Amino acid sequence: MPFQKHLDGLINKGKAKLKEFTGDQNQPPAQNQYPQQQYQQPGHYQQHQYQQPNQYQQPQPQQGYGVPPPIPYGSRPGGAQQQQGPNVYWQAAFNPQTPVNQIFEQETGDHGWGNNESQNYTSEPQNSFFTPDNKLVIRGIVQTSAPSNKYTSARLITHQKLDRQRGCLSAVVSAPCAPGIWPAFWLLPKKPFAWPRDGEVDIFESWNGDCVNHSCLHWGHFNGEDSQKHRVVDTPIPSMAHQAQVMAFAWDQPEDGRGGRMVWYINGGVVMKADIPPGTRRLSEWNVILNVAMGGNVCGGKLPGDGQYDFVVHELKLMDEPLGGWNQFGADWHRGREGKTM
DSSP, X not given: OOHHHHHHHHHHHHHHHHHHSSSXXXXXXXXXXXXXXXXXXOSSSOOOOOOOOOOOOOOOOOOSXXXXXXXXXXXXXXXXXXXXXXXXXXXXXXXXXXXXXXXXXXXXXXXXXXXXXXXXXXXXXXXXXEOTTSOEEEEEEEOTTSXXXXXXXXXXXXXXXXXXXXXXXXXXXXXXXXXXXXEEEEEEESSSOOTTTTOEEEEEEOOXXXXXXXXXXXXXXXXXXXXXXXXXXXXXXXXXXXXXXXXXXXXXXXXXXXXXXXEEEETTEEEEEEEOOTTSOOGGGEEEEEEEEESSTTTTTOOOOSXXXXXXXXXXXXXXXXXXXXXXXXXXXXXXXXXXXX
Protein backbone atom coordinates (compact mmCIF):
# COMPACT_ATOMS: atom_id res chain seq x y z
CA MET A 1 0.00 0.00 0.00
CA PRO A 2 1.43 3.48 -0.85
CA PHE A 3 2.92 5.00 2.28
CA GLN A 4 0.97 8.26 1.86
CA LYS A 5 -2.26 6.31 2.39
CA HIS A 6 -0.83 4.91 5.61
CA LEU A 7 0.10 8.43 6.74
CA ASP A 8 -3.31 9.80 5.78
CA GLY A 9 -4.91 7.04 7.78
CA LEU A 10 -2.78 7.87 10.81
CA ILE A 11 -3.71 11.54 10.56
CA ASN A 12 -7.42 10.71 10.46
CA LYS A 13 -6.88 8.27 13.28
CA GLY A 14 -5.32 11.03 15.36
CA LYS A 15 -8.18 13.45 14.80
CA ALA A 16 -10.76 10.92 15.84
CA LYS A 17 -8.90 9.59 18.86
CA LEU A 18 -8.22 13.05 20.26
CA LYS A 19 -11.98 13.51 20.48
CA GLU A 20 -12.88 9.94 21.34
CA PHE A 21 -10.46 9.03 24.11
CA THR A 22 -10.08 12.21 26.15
CA GLY A 23 -13.24 11.22 28.02
CA ASP A 24 -14.54 8.03 29.56
CA GLN A 25 -16.29 5.56 27.29
CA ASN A 26 -19.57 3.82 28.01
CA GLN A 27 -19.09 0.27 29.23
CA PRO A 28 -20.08 -2.38 26.69
CA PRO A 29 -22.92 -4.74 27.54
CA ALA A 30 -21.97 -7.81 29.51
CA GLN A 31 -21.51 -11.11 27.78
CA ASN A 32 -23.64 -13.69 29.50
CA GLN A 33 -22.14 -17.00 28.42
CA TYR A 34 -19.78 -18.79 26.08
CA PRO A 35 -21.47 -19.46 22.73
CA GLN A 36 -22.67 -23.01 22.46
CA GLN A 37 -21.22 -23.61 19.04
CA GLN A 38 -18.39 -25.55 17.50
CA TYR A 39 -15.24 -23.63 16.68
CA GLN A 40 -15.28 -23.58 12.89
CA GLN A 41 -12.52 -22.82 10.50
CA PRO A 42 -13.03 -19.50 8.69
CA GLY A 43 -14.78 -19.65 5.39
CA HIS A 44 -12.77 -17.16 3.35
CA TYR A 45 -9.15 -18.06 4.03
CA GLN A 46 -7.36 -21.23 5.04
CA GLN A 47 -6.76 -21.47 8.79
CA HIS A 48 -4.08 -24.06 9.55
CA GLN A 49 -3.83 -26.09 12.71
CA TYR A 50 -1.84 -24.32 15.41
CA GLN A 51 1.65 -25.65 15.95
CA GLN A 52 3.92 -24.86 18.85
CA PRO A 53 6.09 -21.82 18.14
CA ASN A 54 9.72 -22.43 17.46
CA GLN A 55 12.50 -21.74 19.92
CA TYR A 56 13.57 -18.19 20.63
CA GLN A 57 17.09 -17.66 19.33
CA GLN A 58 19.49 -14.79 19.38
CA PRO A 59 18.95 -12.57 16.34
CA GLN A 60 21.56 -12.44 13.65
CA PRO A 61 23.65 -9.25 13.36
CA GLN A 62 21.59 -6.43 11.96
CA GLN A 63 21.70 -5.83 8.25
CA GLY A 64 21.95 -2.42 6.68
CA TYR A 65 19.40 0.23 7.61
CA GLY A 66 16.17 -0.21 5.71
CA VAL A 67 16.67 -3.95 5.21
CA PRO A 68 14.21 -6.08 7.20
CA PRO A 69 15.97 -8.06 9.93
CA PRO A 70 15.92 -11.83 9.64
CA ILE A 71 13.35 -13.80 11.62
CA PRO A 72 15.17 -16.66 13.36
CA TYR A 73 13.65 -20.10 13.76
CA GLY A 74 14.97 -23.22 15.42
CA SER A 75 13.89 -26.41 17.12
CA ARG A 76 11.64 -26.51 20.15
CA PRO A 77 13.65 -26.57 23.43
CA GLY A 78 13.49 -29.51 25.82
CA GLY A 79 11.47 -29.54 29.04
CA ALA A 80 14.37 -28.57 31.29
CA GLN A 81 14.99 -25.43 29.26
CA GLN A 82 11.32 -24.46 29.29
CA GLN A 83 11.29 -24.39 33.09
CA GLN A 84 14.07 -21.78 33.14
CA GLY A 85 12.03 -19.06 31.46
CA PRO A 86 11.04 -15.71 32.95
CA ASN A 87 8.51 -15.48 35.78
CA VAL A 88 4.97 -14.87 34.48
CA TYR A 89 3.13 -12.34 36.64
CA TRP A 90 -0.10 -12.38 34.60
CA GLN A 91 -1.51 -14.71 31.95
CA ALA A 92 -4.94 -14.52 30.36
CA ALA A 93 -6.92 -17.69 31.06
CA PHE A 94 -8.93 -18.48 27.93
CA ASN A 95 -11.45 -20.73 29.64
CA PRO A 96 -14.63 -21.35 27.61
CA GLN A 97 -16.66 -21.26 30.83
CA THR A 98 -15.45 -17.70 31.51
CA PRO A 99 -17.20 -14.70 29.92
CA VAL A 100 -14.90 -12.72 27.65
CA ASN A 101 -15.73 -9.53 29.51
CA GLN A 102 -14.25 -10.95 32.69
CA ILE A 103 -10.78 -10.52 31.16
CA PHE A 104 -11.44 -7.85 28.53
CA GLU A 105 -13.45 -4.70 28.04
CA GLN A 106 -15.39 -5.17 24.81
CA GLU A 107 -15.43 -1.84 23.01
CA THR A 108 -18.34 -1.45 20.63
CA GLY A 109 -19.36 0.85 17.80
CA ASP A 110 -19.42 1.41 14.05
CA HIS A 111 -18.26 5.03 13.85
CA GLY A 112 -15.20 4.39 11.68
CA TRP A 113 -12.66 4.48 14.52
CA GLY A 114 -10.70 7.37 13.04
CA ASN A 115 -9.84 5.52 9.83
CA ASN A 116 -13.20 5.24 8.01
CA GLU A 117 -13.28 1.56 8.93
CA SER A 118 -16.35 -0.47 7.95
CA GLN A 119 -16.75 -2.89 10.86
CA ASN A 120 -19.18 -2.68 13.73
CA TYR A 121 -17.41 -3.81 16.88
CA THR A 122 -19.80 -5.87 19.00
CA SER A 123 -19.83 -7.72 22.32
CA GLU A 124 -21.69 -10.62 20.69
CA PRO A 125 -20.28 -14.11 21.35
CA GLN A 126 -19.94 -14.88 17.64
CA ASN A 127 -17.31 -12.11 17.35
CA SER A 128 -15.17 -12.97 20.39
CA PHE A 129 -15.04 -16.21 22.35
CA PHE A 130 -12.81 -18.75 24.06
CA THR A 131 -12.51 -22.18 22.44
CA PRO A 132 -12.68 -25.58 24.18
CA ASP A 133 -8.91 -25.90 23.67
CA ASN A 134 -8.31 -22.60 25.50
CA LYS A 135 -7.69 -20.10 22.76
CA LEU A 136 -9.16 -16.65 22.23
CA VAL A 137 -10.78 -16.06 18.86
CA ILE A 138 -11.56 -12.58 17.56
CA ARG A 139 -13.75 -13.26 14.54
CA GLY A 140 -14.51 -10.78 11.80
CA ILE A 141 -17.70 -11.76 9.98
CA VAL A 142 -18.66 -10.41 6.55
CA GLN A 143 -22.21 -10.85 5.22
CA THR A 144 -22.64 -8.34 2.42
CA SER A 145 -26.20 -9.51 1.71
CA ALA A 146 -27.34 -8.74 5.27
CA PRO A 147 -29.65 -5.72 5.66
CA SER A 148 -27.39 -4.34 8.42
CA ASN A 149 -24.19 -5.24 10.23
CA LYS A 150 -22.56 -6.43 7.05
CA TYR A 151 -19.16 -6.22 8.75
CA THR A 152 -18.87 -7.20 12.42
CA SER A 153 -15.86 -7.86 14.59
CA ALA A 154 -14.49 -7.37 18.12
CA ARG A 155 -12.11 -4.98 19.83
CA LEU A 156 -10.88 -6.16 23.24
CA ILE A 157 -8.95 -4.24 25.91
CA THR A 158 -7.44 -6.09 28.86
CA HIS A 159 -8.60 -5.06 32.32
CA GLN A 160 -5.02 -5.90 33.30
CA LYS A 161 -2.46 -3.12 32.85
CA LEU A 162 1.27 -3.63 32.31
CA ASP A 163 1.55 -2.76 36.01
CA ARG A 164 5.37 -2.87 36.29
CA GLN A 165 8.12 -0.37 35.65
CA ARG A 166 9.78 -3.02 33.51
CA GLY A 167 8.72 -6.31 32.00
CA CYS A 168 7.84 -8.16 28.80
CA LEU A 169 4.49 -8.67 27.07
CA SER A 170 4.22 -11.70 24.80
CA ALA A 171 1.48 -13.17 22.61
CA VAL A 172 1.34 -16.17 20.31
CA VAL A 173 -1.02 -15.31 17.47
CA SER A 174 -2.36 -16.73 14.21
CA ALA A 175 -3.48 -13.85 12.03
CA PRO A 176 -6.01 -13.68 9.20
CA CYS A 177 -4.39 -12.60 5.95
CA ALA A 178 -6.78 -11.22 3.32
CA PRO A 179 -7.56 -8.00 1.43
CA GLY A 180 -9.42 -5.50 3.61
CA ILE A 181 -8.51 -7.26 6.88
CA TRP A 182 -6.40 -5.50 9.55
CA PRO A 183 -5.64 -7.51 12.73
CA ALA A 184 -3.72 -5.77 15.51
CA PHE A 185 -2.06 -6.43 18.90
CA TRP A 186 -1.11 -3.12 20.50
CA LEU A 187 -0.97 -0.87 23.57
CA LEU A 188 -2.61 2.37 24.66
CA PRO A 189 -2.64 4.20 28.01
CA LYS A 190 -5.54 3.60 30.35
CA LYS A 191 -8.52 5.83 29.53
CA PRO A 192 -8.98 8.72 29.54
CA PHE A 193 -5.93 9.81 27.56
CA ALA A 194 -4.89 12.21 24.83
CA TRP A 195 -3.80 10.61 21.55
CA PRO A 196 -1.15 10.58 20.22
CA ARG A 197 0.49 12.79 22.87
CA ASP A 198 0.27 10.13 25.60
CA GLY A 199 1.64 7.45 23.27
CA GLU A 200 0.79 4.31 21.29
CA VAL A 201 2.80 1.12 20.78
CA ASP A 202 1.92 -1.30 17.95
CA ILE A 203 3.45 -4.74 18.48
CA PHE A 204 1.69 -6.56 15.65
CA GLU A 205 -0.43 -5.18 12.85
CA SER A 206 -0.75 -6.22 9.25
CA TRP A 207 -3.27 -5.43 6.56
CA ASN A 208 -4.51 -6.54 3.15
CA GLY A 209 -2.88 -9.95 3.47
CA ASP A 210 0.58 -8.60 2.63
CA CYS A 211 2.22 -10.69 5.41
CA VAL A 212 4.20 -7.68 6.65
CA ASN A 213 4.25 -6.65 10.31
CA HIS A 214 4.36 -2.95 11.16
CA SER A 215 6.04 -2.30 14.52
CA CYS A 216 5.12 1.28 15.44
CA LEU A 217 5.58 3.97 18.08
CA HIS A 218 3.48 7.16 18.14
CA TRP A 219 3.62 10.21 20.38
CA GLY A 220 3.55 14.00 20.06
CA HIS A 221 1.24 15.39 17.39
CA PHE A 222 0.68 14.97 13.68
CA ASN A 223 2.37 18.03 12.25
CA GLY A 224 5.62 18.98 10.60
CA GLU A 225 7.44 19.73 13.83
CA ASP A 226 6.52 16.34 15.31
CA SER A 227 6.99 14.22 12.20
CA GLN A 228 9.94 12.43 13.82
CA LYS A 229 7.67 11.29 16.66
CA HIS A 230 6.05 8.55 14.60
CA ARG A 231 8.34 5.58 13.95
CA VAL A 232 7.84 2.27 12.14
CA VAL A 233 9.76 -0.85 11.11
CA ASP A 234 8.17 -3.03 8.42
CA THR A 235 9.10 -6.72 8.71
CA PRO A 236 8.00 -9.28 6.10
CA ILE A 237 6.82 -12.55 7.69
CA PRO A 238 6.26 -14.99 4.81
CA SER A 239 4.88 -17.67 7.16
CA MET A 240 2.24 -15.36 8.67
CA ALA A 241 -0.61 -16.85 6.65
CA HIS A 242 -0.04 -20.42 7.84
CA GLN A 243 1.99 -20.40 11.06
CA ALA A 244 1.57 -18.93 14.55
CA GLN A 245 3.96 -16.10 15.43
CA VAL A 246 5.42 -15.06 18.79
CA MET A 247 5.12 -11.27 19.12
CA ALA A 248 6.74 -9.59 22.14
CA PHE A 249 7.49 -6.16 23.55
CA ALA A 250 9.86 -5.43 26.46
CA TRP A 251 10.21 -2.18 28.37
CA ASP A 252 12.49 -0.83 31.11
CA GLN A 253 11.47 2.47 32.71
CA PRO A 254 12.91 4.23 35.80
CA GLU A 255 10.76 4.48 38.91
CA ASP A 256 10.06 8.16 38.27
CA GLY A 257 8.48 7.25 34.91
CA ARG A 258 10.84 9.46 32.92
CA GLY A 259 12.65 7.96 29.97
CA GLY A 260 13.64 4.34 29.57
CA ARG A 261 13.99 1.87 26.72
CA MET A 262 11.73 -0.40 24.63
CA VAL A 263 12.44 -3.36 22.32
CA TRP A 264 10.07 -5.13 19.87
CA TYR A 265 10.56 -8.84 19.04
CA ILE A 266 9.24 -11.29 16.44
CA ASN A 267 9.88 -14.98 17.16
CA GLY A 268 12.73 -14.01 19.48
CA GLY A 269 14.47 -11.72 16.99
CA VAL A 270 14.88 -7.99 17.64
CA VAL A 271 13.06 -5.90 15.03
CA MET A 272 12.89 -2.41 16.58
CA LYS A 273 14.10 -0.37 19.55
CA ALA A 274 13.22 3.06 20.93
CA ASP A 275 13.78 5.34 23.86
CA ILE A 276 10.58 5.85 25.84
CA PRO A 277 9.55 9.34 24.65
CA PRO A 278 9.33 12.22 27.12
CA GLY A 279 5.79 13.33 27.90
CA THR A 280 4.17 9.94 27.30
CA ARG A 281 2.22 8.18 30.01
CA ARG A 282 4.02 5.87 32.42
CA LEU A 283 4.02 2.43 30.78
CA SER A 284 2.76 0.67 33.91
CA GLU A 285 -0.60 2.41 33.20
CA TRP A 286 -1.04 0.97 29.68
CA ASN A 287 -3.51 -1.73 28.55
CA VAL A 288 -3.33 -4.38 25.83
CA ILE A 289 -5.67 -4.19 22.82
CA LEU A 290 -6.57 -6.94 20.33
CA ASN A 291 -8.88 -6.35 17.38
CA VAL A 292 -9.69 -7.07 13.74
CA ALA A 293 -10.56 -4.00 11.67
CA MET A 294 -11.95 -4.04 8.13
CA GLY A 295 -11.51 -1.63 5.25
CA GLY A 296 -10.80 2.05 5.77
CA ASN A 297 -7.89 4.31 4.97
CA VAL A 298 -5.10 1.97 6.07
CA CYS A 299 -6.45 -0.81 3.84
CA GLY A 300 -6.59 1.61 0.92
CA GLY A 301 -10.37 1.30 0.70
CA LYS A 302 -10.29 -2.46 0.12
CA LEU A 303 -13.06 -4.49 1.73
CA PRO A 304 -13.01 -8.20 2.57
CA GLY A 305 -15.27 -10.69 0.84
CA ASP A 306 -17.98 -12.71 2.55
CA GLY A 307 -16.71 -15.13 5.17
CA GLN A 308 -15.14 -15.41 8.60
CA TYR A 309 -11.70 -14.06 9.51
CA ASP A 310 -10.23 -15.43 12.73
CA PHE A 311 -7.50 -13.75 14.75
CA VAL A 312 -6.52 -16.59 17.10
CA VAL A 313 -4.60 -15.80 20.29
CA HIS A 314 -2.99 -18.95 21.65
CA GLU A 315 -1.27 -17.26 24.58
CA LEU A 316 -1.14 -13.80 26.15
CA LYS A 317 1.09 -13.12 29.14
CA LEU A 318 3.17 -10.59 31.07
CA MET A 319 6.60 -11.55 32.40
CA ASP A 320 9.07 -10.02 34.84
CA GLU A 321 11.75 -9.96 32.15
CA PRO A 322 12.28 -10.85 28.50
CA LEU A 323 13.80 -14.18 27.51
CA GLY A 324 17.48 -14.09 28.39
CA GLY A 325 17.02 -11.54 31.18
CA TRP A 326 17.85 -7.86 31.42
CA ASN A 327 21.47 -8.26 30.36
CA GLN A 328 20.23 -9.75 27.10
CA PHE A 329 17.67 -6.93 26.83
CA GLY A 330 20.53 -4.42 27.02
CA ALA A 331 22.40 -6.25 24.28
CA ASP A 332 19.23 -6.45 22.18
CA TRP A 333 18.65 -2.72 22.58
CA HIS A 334 22.17 -1.85 21.44
CA ARG A 335 21.90 -4.29 18.53
CA GLY A 336 18.46 -3.14 17.43
CA ARG A 337 17.55 -0.28 15.15
CA GLU A 338 15.20 2.61 15.52
CA GLY A 339 12.19 2.87 13.27
CA LYS A 340 12.04 5.13 10.26
CA THR A 341 10.00 8.30 10.54
CA MET A 342 6.59 8.40 8.92
